[in-house]
Amino acid sequence: DFRNSIIVMTSNVGGELIKRHMTIGFAAHIDGERKQQTEYEKMKENVLGEVKKDQRFRPEFLNRIDAQVVFHALSEGHIRQIVDLMLNQVVASLKEKNVTLEVTDGARDFLGKKGYDPDFGARPLRRTIQNLVEDPLSEALLRGEFLAGDTVIVDCVEEKIVMRPLVKDAV
Template sequence: SIIVMTSNIGAELIRKGSTIGFTSRSDEAKTRQMDYEKMKEKLLDELKKAFRPEFLNRIDGVVVFHALTKEHIRKIVDLMLDQVSQQLAEKGIKLEVTDAAKDFLGEKGYDEVFGARPLRRVIQDMVEDKLSESLLRGKFRPEDTAVVDLEGEEIVVHPAAVEALAGDDKP
C-alpha cells in the first residue's frame, strides 16, 4: 500500500522564501536548484519539529515538490478546461478558450502558499457558472461553439461568430 499525506508545514517558509534578484539565464537553473535544496532542508527541519520521531521513523519517504511554474499552471488550467469541454461535448457544444482567458484564470487561480488548489474554484466561478447560466438562458444549442474570452479584467462567455456560408467573397 502507498499512503500519500500532504501538509502545509513550512508553507510560511515557502511564502517568505522567494528570492529577489537578477541572474543570467545560464545561472538561473543552478540558482533555482540551490534554492530548492535550501528550502527542502528547512522544510524537513520543520517536519521534524512538528512530528514526533516515532511517527517520522515509520514513513518510508518524504517528497518536497518544486514550486509550480507558469507553464505548470497553464497545463493544469488546460486539463481542467478539458473536463469542462467534455461536459459541454455531451450536450453537443464545443468549447474554445482564448489564451488570454487561460492566462487570466491561471493568474487568479494560483496562490504562493496554496499552489494551484484555488484554481478549481476559480474555473468553477468564472467559467462553469457563466456557461451554466448561458445554457439555461438558451444562448447555446447543439452544434454551437462556446467561446470563453477575457474582456478587461472579466471572463466572458459568448457564442462563436457564425461565418457566412454563402460562398467565398475573396478574389
C-alpha cells in the same frame, strides 16, 4: 488488503520557508538550472529540518514514513498546465452535449492568476473555474443562449470572463 498501498499525505509545515524562498528566488532572477537545483536543495533541507523540529508530528510517527517529498514551487507554466487540464474536463463535458468550447489565451491566463494563491497553491483553481466558467456557462445553456452545434468562445475582457458564440461566416 492494505499491503500494496501508497498513502500520500500533505502538510503545510515549512510552507512559510517555501514562500520566503519563492520571493527571494523571483527577486534574484536565478540563472541556470544548476543554480535553481542548488537553491531547491537548500530550501528542501530547511523544510525537512522544520518538519523534524515542528511539534505537530511526533518522532514515532515520522519514523514510520518511508519518504518525505518537498515539492518545487509552482511556476506560471505549471499553473497554466493545471488550468488547461481543468478546462479540458469542461470541454469534454460540453462535447457530450454537442457544444464546442474554445478558451482564449487571455482567459486561460486570467483564470490562472485569479485562481492561484501563494498560500494555497493551485487548490482554489477548481473553484475559480467553476465560478467563472462552468456556472455561468450552465446558466447560459439553460437560458438557451447556446445551443447544440454552437461553438462558445470564453475570453477575458477588462479583467472579466465573457462568453459569446462563435459567429460563423455566411457563405
